[in-house]
Amino acid sequence: xxxxxxxxxxxxxxxxxxxxxxxxxxxxxxxxxxxxxxxxxxxxxxxxxxxxxxxxxxxxxxxxxxxxxxxxxxxxxxxxxxxxxxxxxxxxxxxxxxxxxxxxxxxxxxxxxxxxxxxxxxxxxxxxxxxxxxxxxxxxxxxxxxxxxxxxxxxxxxxxxxxxxxxxxxxxxx
Amino acid sequence: xxxxxxxxxxxxxxxxxxxxxxxxxxxxxxxxxxxxxxxxxxxxxxxxxxxxxxxxxxxxxxxxxxxxxxxxxxxxxxxxxxxxxxxxxxxxxxxxxxxxxxxxxxxxxxxxxxxxxxxxxxxxxxxxxxxxxxxxxxxxxxxxxxxxxxxxxxxxxxxxxxxxxxxxxxxxxxxxxxxxxxxxxxxxxxxxxxxxxxxxxxxxxxxxxxxxxxxxxxxxxxxxxxxxxxxxxxxxxxxxxxxxxxxxxxxxxxxxxxxxxxxxxxxxxxxxxxxxxxxxxxxxxxxxxxxxxxxxxxxxxxxxxxxxxxxxxxxxxxxxxxxxxxxxxxxxxxxxxxxxxxxxxxxxxxxxxxxxxxxxxxxxxxxxxxxxxxxxxxxxxxxxxxxxxxxxxxxxxxxxxxxxxxxxxxxxxxxxxxxxxxxxxxxxxxxxxxxxxxxxxxxxxxxxxxxxxxxxxxxxxxxxxxxxxxxxxxxxxxxxxxxxxxxxxxxxxxxxxxxxxxxxxxxxxxxxxxxxxxxxxxxxxxxxxxxxxxxxxxxxxxxxxxxxxxxxxxxxxxxxxxxxxxxxxxxxxxxxxxxxxxxxxxxxxxxxx
Numbered sequence: 001x002x003x004x005x006x007x008x009x010x011x012x013x014x015x016x017x018x019x020x021x022x023x024x025x026x027x028x029x030x031x032x033x034x035x036x037x038x039x040x041x042x043x044x045x046x047x048x049x050x051x052x053x054x055x056x057x058x059x060x061x062x063x064x065x066x067x068x069x070x071x072x073x074x075x076x077x078x079x080x081x082x083x084x085x086x087x088x089x090x091x092x093x094x095x096x097x098x099x100x101x102x103x104x105x106x107x108x109x110x111x112x113x114x115x116x117x118x119x120x121x122x123x124x125x126x127x128x129x130x131x132x133x134x135x136x137x138x139x140x141x142x143x144x145x146x147x148x149x150x151x152x153x154x155x156x157x158x159x160x161x162x163x164x165x166x167x168x169x170x171x172x173x174x
Numbered sequence: 175x176x177x178x179x180x181x182x183x184x185x186x187x188x189x190x191x192x193x194x195x196x197x198x199x200x201x202x203x204x205x206x207x208x209x210x211x212x213x214x215x216x217x218x219x220x221x222x223x224x225x226x227x228x229x230x231x232x233x234x235x236x237x238x239x240x241x242x243x244x245x246x247x248x249x250x251x252x253x254x255x256x257x258x259x260x261x262x263x264x265x266x267x268x269x270x271x272x273x274x275x276x277x278x279x280x281x282x283x284x285x286x287x288x289x290x291x292x293x294x295x296x297x298x299x300x301x302x303x304x305x306x307x308x309x310x311x312x313x314x315x316x317x318x319x320x321x322x323x324x325x326x327x328x329x330x331x332x333x334x335x336x337x338x339x340x341x342x343x344x345x346x347x348x349x350x351x352x353x354x355x356x357x358x359x360x361x362x363x364x365x366x367x368x369x370x371x372x373x374x375x376x377x378x379x380x381x382x383x384x385x386x387x388x389x390x391x392x393x394x395x396x397x398x399x400x401x402x403x404x405x406x407x408x409x410x411x412x413x414x415x416x417x418x419x420x421x422x423x424x425x426x427x428x429x430x431x432x433x434x435x436x437x438x439x440x441x442x443x444x445x446x447x448x449x450x451x452x453x454x455x456x457x458x459x460x461x462x463x464x465x466x467x468x469x470x471x472x473x474x475x476x477x478x479x480x481x482x483x484x485x486x487x488x489x490x491x492x493x494x495x496x497x498x499x500x501x502x503x504x505x506x507x508x509x510x511x512x513x514x515x516x517x518x519x520x521x522x523x524x525x526x527x528x529x530x531x532x533x534x535x536x537x538x539x540x541x542x543x544x545x546x547x548x549x550x551x552x553x554x555x556x557x558x559x560x561x562x563x564x565x566x567x568x569x570x571x572x573x574x575x576x577x578x579x580x581x582x583x584x585x586x587x588x589x590x591x592x593x594x595x596x597x598x599x600x601x602x603x604x605x606x607x608x609x610x611x612x613x614x615x616x617x618x619x620x621x622x623x624x625x626x627x628x629x630x631x632x633x634x635x636x637x638x639x640x641x642x643x644x645x646x647x648x649x650x651x652x653x654x655x656x657x658x659x660x661x662x663x664x665x666x667x668x669x670x671x672x673x674x675x676x677x678x679x680x681x682x683x684x685x686x687x688x689x690x691x692x693x694x695x696x697x698x699x700x701x702x703x704x705x706x707x708x709x710x711x712x713x714x715x716x717x718x719x720x721x722x723x724x725x726x727x728x729x730x731x732x733x734x735x736x737x738x739x740x741x742x743x744x745x746x747x748x749x750x751x752x753x754x755x756x757x758x759x760x761x762x763x764x765x766x767x
Contacts, residue, residue: 009368073258075267105265112257 005050007115014105014117015152021173022053022119022150023135024126026158027143032124035059035097040106040116042070047106047116053126053150054098054118061095064088071109078102078120085110103153119150149173189511190504197496198489205485212481213474220470221444225433228446228463231395235450235461242359242379243340250361250375253278263372264365271304272314275375282377283321298379300356304363305374309333312373321378324349327356330400333455336371337362343456344399345378355397355404360455393466398424398447399459408464412438416464420447424460435467442467535601542598546591553591557584593721596655597707600728607732611645611756612653614685618678621654621661634665634692635673644678644685646753648733653753656737657687659726660749664691667747675748683755688740690748701742726751 005016036058041048043065054060064070064086072094073082078101083094098104098120106116129135140163147161157173253259258274261267282299301321304312311331314320323331330345341360346353356378363373396405403417419436424447431448444465451459560581564574599605618640626636646653664674672692679686696704705727708720723737730737735752742748 009365012368073261075258075261075265075270077266080267080270105261107257107261109257112255112260114257 006046007050007117010152011154013152013154014103014115016051016117018131019151020051020131021129021133021135022051022121022126023129023137023173024053024121024123024148024150025137025140025161026146026148027123029123029125031055031057037061039063039093040118041065042072042108042114045108045111046114050115051117051119051128053128054120055124055126056099056101056120056122057097058120059095059097060118061093063093064090069110070114072106073109074104074106076102076104079104079118082109105153117153147171189507190500193500193503194493194496197500198493201489201492201496205481205488209478209481209485212477216470216474216477220467220474224444224465225446227393227465228448231463232448232461239342239357239359242357242377243342246359246361246375246377247340249279249282250363253363253375259363260365263363268304268306268312269315271312271373272316272320275302275304276319283319299377301378303328303331303376303378305331305333305336305360305376307336307372309335309374311376323347323378330457331358331360331376333360333374335455336374337455338371341454341456342451342459343454344397344450344459345456346400346402346404352406353404355399358456393463395461395463397450397459398462400457403462405462405464409439416445416462419445420460420462423447424458436464438464442471539598539602542594543602546595546598549591550588553584553587557581557588560584590721593725597721597725597728600732605732607652608649609647609756610649612648612650614644614646614653614657614678614687614753615640615642617650617654617657618676618687621657622676625661625665628665633670634668636676637673638676640676640678641680644680645756646685646733646735647756648753652729653733656726656729656751659722660687660689660751663722663749664689667691668693669745672745680755684735685753685755687751687753688748689751690740690746692745693747695742695745695747696739701739704739705737 005018005020007014008017032055036055037060038052038054038058039061040052041063045066048065052060062070062072062083065088067088069085069087071083071085074080079096079098081096083096086094098118101120101122104118104120106114106118108114125137125140127135127137142163142165145161145163146158148156148158150156159171159173161169161171163169253275256274256278259271259278262269262271262274279299279302282302299321301323303314303320303323306312309332311328317323324347327345327347330343333341337360339362343358343360344355345358347356358376358378360374360376362371363375364370365372394405394407396403396408398404398420401421403413403420405413405416408416415438416436419434423432423434433444433446436443436445444467446463446465447460449458450461560577563569564577564581569577596605618638622636622638661674661676668674668691674692675688675690677686677688705723707724727737730751730753734754737749737751740748740750
């Protein structure tokens, strides 16, 4: 997670640069008992990480690591929120719980170039590919599923997948 | 003479009238031209002044537009950069667009007390709306914040597509307060990321205000948009007339600018119109200006009166001046006319006299010719008879003498008739003299030989000094006659033992022939008459019919020369004939050899 990516628009679709994909096992899974907690920081006038996949119900905190105000908000249908202006020392750290699956675009009202993406998923089984597009998902339940790859805000690929206990499946979205 | 003066007077009066008319015509033409030019000048001035006024109005309108455009462009650029506006447009949250923009556009919409300064009020917006990606109006959640608009008015804001640049349009709004026209400006909102036009902000400014800076002049201005005319100060019927006129003028395509005249309530008006939003996505709108031409017409009328009055005065003055001028100018002409009339009468008289003289001459010449011819035939018969008688041998010697004398007389008569015939031909102008080179020297020698051969030649000595080859111009036959005449006279009127001297030489362009003889000189009083017809030189002792010298002189003159008596005294009478020199065509002769 140390490597930084930025969000860019290509042909009206938001994606990371360099491109990363989120691969996830689609299906209906029960919500976790307790809300998972994740963080997207604002550091050096950028969201870190720029792309964050989360399971529905996850609470994401937005710590401000810059020495200035930030004002995080989203108009995305999946989650509209507005944290207002706050400084790094703001406590508790402002957060939002993401209850609806979908893509949420994060913006800063003060720094218009800042973009961040939160991909809210119904599944707990997801992973971000590496820069070469490779991924590995472990501990998946057996059964018949659809494996999906989110590539950008307008592109999601999918492949049907039969999972059997103790086996490793190989899926290539190319 | 009194018969001639009446038509004279009429002619002169006619001339005077014509001169007067011509002068008046010229002055009238100049006056008319002056009137025409002045009127054209006034009309052109009026047109130019009004056109200028219209352009000034338009330019002030355009200045306002530009001010608004600049302010709005800046505002929209700032607006498009706002993350919330972006978020609303790009994240499919159009419902949040108006609330997000509300704060940004609050000052634009700020009502309250108008701040001092024109700029504040001109930039004051009455309403604003956003367009979605297709150019349709995004319905505002709360029209109170964005400025109220009727549904019909709002519908006029929609465009076929999003504008690439700022567009100006005009929309009608009918509400309880009446009808107004609002100027709207559409400003594209560009995505800060892609640079694409993602939306447009349409700002409506306060209603269009017709310019009424000069109410007294009656100038009215308004706006034409969507087939309707907004010109509140105009009465309803006038508006109907103007609407019809404008609809017709603008029907033929999109005319950018023009002017025309229109009659409103019987008064002529100048109508200007110019498109306010060329190439706009909004409907075509035209600035309309109506100028009453009454003032101008009145001014023109006054000017016309002035020029007309001046012209009339000028005409009157001109008439008087022309009258006198014509009278004065025609006086010499009048004099000329009278003089010429007298001259004409004289000329006619002279011509008539000349004609009758010529007739007489012709008649007498013809008479002489006829008479000569008539005389010749009996004379021939007479001579033939006498010769026959002379041939007989049975008469007495004194009868032969008598017959010989009679025959001599018939010869004289024949010569006289020949001379008369020649003279009459000359008098009638029927004698044509050829102009050929005649060798006078040879001619003289021939005649001298002949003279010596004559049987009754008296004892005279002949002295001669004749240059060789003297060529004179003429016809040999007649030149010969002259020479013969002179030589015969010299011999005839000589005395016994006398002499004849013949000198012939060239002098410049003439050849002079002097023939002198001894013998009784001619009486001084008679000398003047010797060249007249039937005046014989001698005293009657020698034969002579008195035609020879006359004929010789006439012939000499016909040849371009002359014949005169040089002197006649002391036993010496000398004549001099003058001939024109003609160079013999030596070259041609040489050529033929």
